Structure formats: structure tokens, C-alpha cells
Amino acid sequence: GITMISITDIAKKAGVSSSMVSRVLNGKRYVNPEKREQILKLIRQTGYVPNRSARSIAMERSFTIAIVIPDTFNMFQRQLFSIIERHLVSFGYHIIFFLVKWGVTSEKECLTRLMGEKLDGVIMLHEVKLPEFYKYLESIKLPVISTMCNYNKIPTIKVDDKQAAYEGMEHLIGLGHRGIAMICGNGFSFGAKRAEGYFKALSEHGIARDENRLVYVPQYTPEAGMYGMRELLLRSRDFSAVFACSDELALGAMRTLQDENYRIPQDISLIGFDDIDTSSYLFPRLTTIRQPIQEIGEQSALYLHRIINGQDSRDLEQIIPHRLIVRESTARLRSPS
Numbered sequence: 001g002i003t004m005i006s007i008t009d010i011a012k013k014a015g016v017s018s019s020m021v022s023r024v025l026n027g028k029r030y031v032n033p034e035k036r037e038q039i040l041k042l043i044r045q046t047g048y049v050p051n052r053s054a055r056s057i058a059m060e061r062s063f064t065i066a067i068v069i070p071d072t073f074n075m076f077q078r079q080l081f082s083i084i085e086r087h088l089v090s091f092g093y094h095i096i097f098f099l100v101k102w103g104v105t106s107e108k109e110c111l112t113r114l115m116g117e118k119l120d121g122v123i124m125l126h127e128v129k130l131p132e133f134y135k136y137l138e139s140i141k142l143p144v145i146s147t148m149c150n151y152n153k154i155p156t157i158k159v160d161d162k163q164a165a166y167e168g169m170e171h172l173i174g175l176g177h178r179g180i181a182m183i184c185g186n187g188f189s190f191g192a193k194r195a196e197g198y199f200k201a202l203s204e205h206g207i208a209r210d211e212n213r214l215v216y217v218p219q220y221t222p223e224a225g226m227y228g229m230r231e232l233l234l235r236s237r238d239f240s241a242v243f244a245c246s247d248e249l250a251l252g253a254m255r256t257l258q259d260e261n262y263r264i265p266q267d268i269s270l271i272g273f274d275d276i277d278t279s280s281y282l283f284p285r286l287t288t289i290r291q292p293i294q295e296i297g298e299q300s301a302l303y304l305h306r307i308i309n310g311q312d313s314r315d316l317e318q319i320i321p322h323r324l325i326v327r328e329s330t331a332r333l334r335s336p337s
Helices: 007-014 018-025 033-046 052-059 075-090 104-115 131-139 161-174 189-204 222-235 247-259 277-281 293-308
Strands: 064-070 094-100 121-124 144-146 156-158 180-185 214-217 241-244 269-271 288-290 317-319 323-325
Touching: 007 018, 007 033, 018 033, 064 075, 064 104, 075 094, 075 247, 075 277, 075 293, 094 104, 104 131, 121 293, 144 156, 144 293, 156 293, 161 180, 161 189, 161 241, 161 269, 161 288, 161 323, 180 189, 180 222, 180 247, 214 222, 222 241, 222 247, 241 247, 247 269, 247 277
Parallel strands: 064 094, 064 121, 121 144, 156 317, 180 214, 180 241, 241 269
Antiparallel strands: 288 323
């Protein structure tokens, strides 16, 4: 049968006080790192499961965090999500997911489910459109953090999408490209911000905005990228570079270009955005704008934890630095031979 292990048993084995073990379980700081490691190791070995209900009655807290994610979550969100989850679990929280489809009905259902839970905090990895959603979160004064959009009082932890896209465009323009097409997803503010960066670079360099070179697709998926690229090739071929607003769109665009026998970057340069794991394995390897996923994930978990413990205010926007990663999919424009 299962032997019930208590905090006291772990404290005895580690040769520390019970209160130190509970400090580690509650994610409190001020524990010597080696001791913390030793205690966590014992907890793993003994299979000790902290009794959340006992703890939450004692502390009037639920130790439960809700993470709201889109049901079609992309590779970037998937990587981010696993980092956030790992950190929150190490702080002693229990995680509940709320998968949201795109649309009001699903958002309402999600809100109803959220309202039925006793939570310590919420992390939004998805941009919800429903105003009541945010009104509810504000009304219950629950610590909330978003990695997706800036909404009123909700602290965001993200890169500066507009500036990052602008720098990606500067890279292409610096290589001599002036006919630059864009494939962008519809409906989310981060996509809109990236598009703003694209337009800002065009206008600064006196390049006319050409609707033929713009394609908006319904999702940020490789399929949508393939479709967007096909659409661009059907309309006009007077571009020498493509800015895809996410790596997954770039992935699909690359597929279509190669199917149509365009060489990347000799015929057409291609740049993405995110730097998901896959990007450095493509052929050619993708030039992209890196969002430091690790850092965004760590900061989100830590910041939420600190707000819950009253160690931080929650009116903060943290801009995490992005980086242009130049690989093989972009090259200098060749003069027409």
C-alpha cells in the first residue's frame, strides 16, 4: 500500500526543520540553494504529495493557477507554456488549463469555468476578446499576467512586437530589398503590432505601400503560411523578400516557394518571427526575430508568484529584449542579370 509521508518525515531525513520544508514547498525564498535542492530531491524520491486542501485551509489560499491557452496553440505558445508550468510547479502550485476556441461562445464558457474555481492567479497565454472576461478578472482582484496583449491593468511580459518587426524589415531593406511582401495573421494585437513595424520601415525608406504585397490569413499556422504564399504568387511577383509575422507562417511560405521552384534566398529572401526550435532545422535555416521564450516563461511564473505573495505591484509592463537572428534564408538582392 501507499505509505503516507509527512512534512515532518522529510524534515527528519533532510536534517532540517519542518518549517524549512514548508518554505521550500511554498516557493518562499531565503532557503539555502543546496538545502532546497536536497529537500526537493527527497520530496521527489519519497513521492511526497503536499496536501493542497490542508494547506489552502490553513493559509486561505488555493495554490492553484489557471493558464488560459488557445485550443490551437502554436509552437511558440507550447514552448512557453511548458516553461511556465515547470516553474509554477516548482513553486508548489497546481495548474489548471483553460483551452479557448476563437469566438465569443467559447470565451464565455471559459469565463464561467474560471468563475467556478478557487484560484490564486491567472496567466493569459491567449488574447481574449470578451470585455466581461477582463472585467471579471479586475473585479476579483486576482493576480493576472499576460504574455500576449496589453489590456488595461494587466501586467504584460513580452517583447516589443512593433520594434522587433521593424528591425527585421531594416535587415531586409539593408540587403537592398524594396519589394517586400508580408504574410500576417488576422485578429490578434501582436500580429497588428508586427504589421505596424512592417509599415513603419516602408514609410521611413520611402517605399510605397502596395496592397498586392499584403496577405492576411486567419491563423498563425504552416497551412496558413502556404496559403498566404500561394496567394502572393498568384497576385504579383514583384517582390524579392517576404516578411512572415511568425515562424510557422514562414514555414508554410517556405514550403510553397520550394514547391514552385523558387530558391531561398537566391530568388526570394524570407524572414520569420519567434525563433521557435524548428527554425534552426529548416533548409535553409530561417532568419528570424528571437523572442527569448525561456526568459518570458521564467519571468511570468516568478512575477505572478511574487504578486501572489505581496512582494510586487501589478501595474507593470516588462519589455523583454528581442534579437535579430540572421541565418541562411535572407541574402543581398541580386541585381537583375
